[in-house]
Amino acid sequence: MRPDRAGRRRAVAGYTAAILLASVMLIPFLWMLSTALMDEFEVFQYPPPLLPADPQWANFPNALTQLPFARFFLNSGILAVCMVLGQTLTGALGGYAFARFRFAGRGAVFAAYLGALMVPAIVLLIPRFLLIDALGGVDTIAGLVSTELVSVWGVFLLRQFFLSLPRETEDAARVDGASEWTIFWRIALPLARPALATVALFSFIDAWKSFLWPLVVTQSLEMRTVEVGIASFHGLYYANWPYQMAAAVTALIPVLVAFLASQRFFTRGIQLTGIR
Amino acid sequence: MPSVSFDHLHKRFGATAVIDDFTLEVADGELVVLVGGSGSGKSTVLRMLAGLESPTSGSIRIGTRDVTALPPRERDVAMVFQDYALYPHMTVRENLSLGLRLRKMARAEIDRRITWAAGLLGLDTLLDRKPKALSGGQRQRVAMGRAMVREPAVFLFDEPLSNLDASLRAQMRIQIGTLQRRLGTTTVYVTHDQVEAMTLGDRIVVLADGRIQQVGRPIDIYEAPVNRFVAGFIGTPPMNFVEGTVVDDGGTRAFVADGARVALRGEVAERVAPGRALTLGVRPEDLRVAGPDGPWAEGPSLHGRVVLVERLGGSSHVHFEVGARRLMVALGNEALPAVDEMLSVQLSPGRMHWFDADGRAERPGYVAPTLEQALIMSRQKVAIITAGGSGMGAGAARRLAAAGFRVSILSSSGKGEALAKELGGIGVTGSNQSTEDLTRLVDATVDAWGRIDLLVNSAGHGPRAPVLELTDEDWHRGWTCTS
Numbered sequence: 161m162r163p164d165r166a167g168r169r170r171a172v173a174g175y176t177a178a179i180l181l182a183s184v185m186l187i188p189f190l191w192m193l194s195t196a197l198m199d200e201f202e203v204f205q206y207p208p209p210l211l212p213a214d215p216q217w218a219n220f221p222n223a224l225t226q227l228p229f230a231r232f233f234l235n236s237g238i239l240a241v242c243m244v245l246g247q248t249l250t251g252a253l254g255g256y257a258f259a260r261f262r263f264a265g266r267g268a269v270f271a272a273y274l275g276a277l278m279v280p281a282i283v284l285l286i287p288r289f290l291l292i293d294a295l296g297g298v299d300t301i302a303g304l305v306s307t308e309l310v311s312v313w314g315v316f317l318l319r320q321f322f323l324s325l326p327r328e329t330e331d332a333a334r335v336d337g338a339s340e341w342t343i344f345w346r347i348a349l350p351l352a353r354p355a356l357a358t359v360a361l362f363s364f365i366d367a368w369k370s371f372l373w374p375l376v377v378t379q380s381l382e383m384r385t386v387e388v389g390i391a392s393f394h395g396l397y398y399a400n401w402p403y404q405m406a407a408a409v410t411a412l413i414p415v416l417v418a419f420l421a422s423q424r425f426f427t428r429g430i431q432l433t434g435i436r
Numbered sequence: 437m438p439s440v441s442f443d444h445l446h447k448r449f450g451a452t453a454v455i456d457d458f459t460l461e462v463a464d465g466e467l468v469v470l471v472g473g474s475g476s477g478k479s480t481v482l483r484m485l486a487g488l489e490s491p492t493s494g495s496i497r498i499g500t501r502d503v504t505a506l507p508p509r510e511r512d513v514a515m516v517f518q519d520y521a522l523y524p525h526m527t528v529r530e531n532l533s534l535g536l537r538l539r540k541m542a543r544a545e546i547d548r549r550i551t552w553a554a555g556l557l558g559l560d561t562l563l564d565r566k567p568k569a570l571s572g573g574q575r576q577r578v579a580m581g582r583a584m585v586r587e588p589a590v591f592l593f594d595e596p597l598s599n600l601d602a603s604l605r606a607q608m609r610i611q612i613g614t615l616q617r618r619l620g621t622t623t624v625y626v627t628h629d630q631v632e633a634m635t636l637g638d639r640i641v642v643l644a645d646g647r648i649q650q651v652g653r654p655i656d657i658y659e660a661p662v663n664r665f666v667a668g669f670i671g672t673p674p675m676n677f678v679e680g681t682v683v684d685d686g687g688t689r690a691f692v693a694d695g696a697r698v699a700l701r702g703e704v705a706e707r708v709a710p711g712r713a714l715t716l717g718v719r720p721e722d723l724r725v726a727g728p729d730g731p732w733a734e735g736p737s738l739h740g741r742v743v744l745v746e747r748l749g750g751s752s753h754v755h756f757e758v759g760a761r762r763l764m765v766a767l768g769n770e771a772l773p774a775v776d777e778m779l780s781v782q783l784s785p786g787r788m789h790w791f792d793a794d795g796r797a798e799r800p801g802y803v804a805p806t807l808e809q810a811l812i813m814s815r816q817k818v819a820i821i822t823a824g825g826s827g828m829g830a831g832a833a834r835r836l837a838a839a840g841f842r843v844s845i846l847s848s849s850g851k852g853e854a855l856a857k858e859l860g861g862i863g864v865t866g867s868n869q870s871t872e873d874l875t876r877l878v879d880a881t882v883d884a885w886g887r888i889d890l891l892v893n894s895a896g897h898g899p900r901a902p903v904l905e906l907t908d909e910d911w912h913r914g915w916t917c918t919s
Contacts (some may be wrong), residue, residue, distance in 0.1 A: 328521035331488050335592075336535035336582070337509040348535075350525045 194222070203401045216402065223393070223403035224410060231382050232389040239305055239374070239385060240367035246309030247363040248356050254310075254343055255318025258332070270319075276312045282372065289376050308367070314359040321355035353399060361422050368415055386411045390407035409428045438499025439464045440485065440587050440622060445494035447480055454480050456646045458494070467616050467623040469637035471630055471669070475681040477646035478626045482592050485624060486492075487511050495658050498589055500655065515592040519599065522567040528578050534587050544587075553581040556615065565896060573604045581613070584619070591616065591623040597632065607729045609635060622873035634658065642666045664795035667717050673753060675717045675789070676763040678738070684710040691790075694759025698736040698783065704790050704798050714798070717789035720753065720766040725773075726780035732821075737782045742773045754779065820844040820881050821892040830855055832892050837861070842892065844881040847871065868893075 195203060197215040199357075257263075258270050264350075288307050297303025325348060333347045349356075374385040384392070390411060393404035440462040447455035455477045462468045470478040483489040485496055487508035495504045495618035503511045514535070521532050529550060536546045556558045557577040557743040558724045565666060565870055567575055576596060596612070597605045613636050616623050627633055634654045638765025642649040642657065642665075649660045661667035667675045682700070691714055696717065699710065705919075708714055726737050752772055754765050756779045765781050773779050790798035821843060823835050833843045843861035845852040846868055856863030862880050866873025881888055 326519065327517050327522065328517045329523060331483075331486075331533070332515070332517055332521035332582075333517045333523070334508045335486050335513060336486065336586070337538040338534075339509070342538065347523060 166393050192405050195401055196409050199404050200402055218407040219402045223406040225334035227389050232384055232386045238301055240364050242305040243308050243363045243367040247311040247314045248360050250310045251314030251318045251359050254315040255265040256322050256348055258319040273312050292377055298377055303377050317359055318355055321352055325351055335375045364418055440590055441493045441497045446492045449490045454646050465620045465622055466638045468639050469625045469633040470641045470643055471627055472643035476643040478643050479594055482594050484628045486513055486515050486592055512589040513592055514586040514588040516579045516596045518584050518595040520579040522578055524567050527564050527566055531578055531584050532581050549585040553584045553692040557581050573602055591621050593625040595627055662797050664791040666847050667789055671719055673720045673764055675719050678716040682708045682710050682712045682714050696738050713793040715791040718783055720764045722784055722787035723765040723781040726782045737780050739780050742777050742779050745772055820888055844877055846877045
């Protein structure tokens with residue numbers, strides 16, 4: 161067999177596999193888009209139609225005004241901004257301390273931190289709620305945000321990054337007259353920008369798609385977030401699929417923009433930790 | 437500029453002693469090189485001086501201050517790191533100025549210092565670049581500049597040239613030496629490269645396994661290594677060693693090894709008993725191919741088969757096997773032997789080193805450097821010359837005066853005084869065997885200039901050294917040589 165032919169075969173096989181995998185990801189999304197434009201009852205036809213017979217563009221404004229989505233977006237936005245700021249800052253401080261300072265019990269504390277990564281978030285749901293309730297934070301922004309300000313994963317990722325920075329640079333700053341805080345603030349932190357961006361991006365996405373915690377900790381309609389709002393199209397006896405999908409497509413836009421604007425940090429995050 | 441002193445410094449990591457009883461005085465303005473292999477502890481000493489590591493016990497002083505417990509920023513030291521350790525996110529200008537900005541120095545003064553350092557190091561056009569856009573040599577110069585602008589009490593260099601290629605390394609070595617002499621800043625320089633140590637150091641400290649092996653001027657260490665480790669470490673190409681035993685050779689003692697037999701004389705012969713193990717050390721440059729009329733034709737020789745000839749251009753290294761040992765002789769390029777030829781080399785009687793079974797030198801004797809060597813080593817400016825009225829002594833006086841030295845001349849005739857007058861120095865008429873006359877010379881010199889840096893004894897024949905003892909105050913880390 162000639163080598164170029166072998167190469168072509170390999171390329172064909174590669175592309176086929178890639179297309180198959182991409183389809184697995186893409187088809188549900190396309191279906192969601194298609195459903196968002198269907199008539200309320202078209203959804204339930206059998207066999208289900210692939211495309212709407214008559215695209216219902218009005219589904220979008222109708223869905224977004226039937227419930228106070230402007231308020232939902234604001235709530236989700238507040239949650240996202242707080243989580244991004246909180247998680248990058250605590251991640252940087254915690255990660256730097258674990259990477260650079262020697263203190264009693266460092267190994268044990270770090271192991272406990274990693275252990276926390278293994279605990280499913282759902283197990284913590286009830287204790288978190290009880291805690292926030294005891295503090296009088298249920299159905300408030302403070303209650304929604306406060307337990308989300310630290311991310312174990314962020315601390316871990318930034319620790320790994322700080323470990324990869326050469327110590328000599330910090331030693332040079334130390335000899336140059338820098339205090340430990342100056343070294344962190346003016347040397348280590350600027351150098352950690354790619355890792356900080358990765359943490360920020362992941363926090364943003366986490367905040368935007370979080371559902372269970374906002375569902376539990378908020379009660380009044382005006383405290384709901386976008387995700388919870390979308391879910392409320394789904395009643396006990398009735399579900400308006402097209403409206404739900406139209407709202408979901410709209411909610412995707414910020415995430416999509418954030419992702420497209422910072423794709424390289426996603427890759428960087430995976431390189432750094434091998435996670436996700 | 438202050439001095440630095442290490443007092444019984446110890447450093448342990450767990451049960452391992454990394455630095456064992458390190459005591460050293462570095463004089464004001466001196467450049468001391470710590471040299472040793474990897475794991476010798478040389479960088480640890482430097483990091484302890486910088487304040488980046490703390491000693492297990494012992495103390496460090498800079499000038500009159502005990503800095504043992506002070507953080508790096510309070511020590512007034514500046515350090516050049518092996519990997520340069522520049523701040524990657526800052527421009528060259530910001531790299532240079534960070535230390536000054538942290539000290540809240542005035543903007544104008546910072547600019548002045550940056551301009552000064554950038555001018556000296558040729559960084560003028562690079563100030564707005566980031567380290568990523570610089571070559572290795574340029575980064576190295578930025579690292580130097582960052583240390584220089586601080587105008588610190590002490591410079592610390594941690595293998596600053598080891599990441600550069602050979603030609604750049606030689607160039608930077610000269611630049612570092614020149615700058616240090618120009619600035620006169622007390623400097624501690626760590627390297628594993630003995631060529632850097634020999635060429636840069638006012639004094640060298642040879643370290644192995646965390647212990648000081650020998651401290652001394654480069655030429656002293658080269659000429660009189662105190663043990664086999666130092667002998668093998670200092671000098672390129674490295675010293676040849678031949679292990680053998682002492683035998684009784686009909687009343688006199690001789691050193692016998694496979695392919696070698698050397699009659700022992702003087703001090704060594706008196707000290708070693710027959711049957712004892714002894715190692716002969718001889719530098720490749722101290723061997724000559726045997727010839728009937730050679731200068732050492734009478735002396736001992738080694739015989740072996742040539743296994744490799746390395747031509748280096750200016751000289752050649754000929755490797756030959758004596759018994760099971762491989763030795764090397766450094767030769768000129770003419771009449772080189774061929775591989776597999778038999779070779780006889782002669783040993784100069786004065787150039788043999790002896791080591792006992794523990795590697796300690798049996799003859800820690802001192803061989804005075806030549807005038808040229810002493811000139812290179814001494815960068816101070818006052819010399820006294822004995823028997824300097826005529827001949828070799830007068831020649832030395834003229835050369836020293838031409839090199840910028842102030843000269844004091846002792847001679848038995850009036851010629852010395854006349855020559856001193858001509859050279860703008862001090863002349864004393866007297867004998868170099870008279871303590872009184874020598875004392876007059878020393879007193880006159882110290883009265884005039886406050887120090888003595890070089891003593892040239894040109895009365896090298898007959899009694900070798902003048903009857904002279906210099907006090908530490910007169911004698912300013914000086915050198916003695918014969919002309």
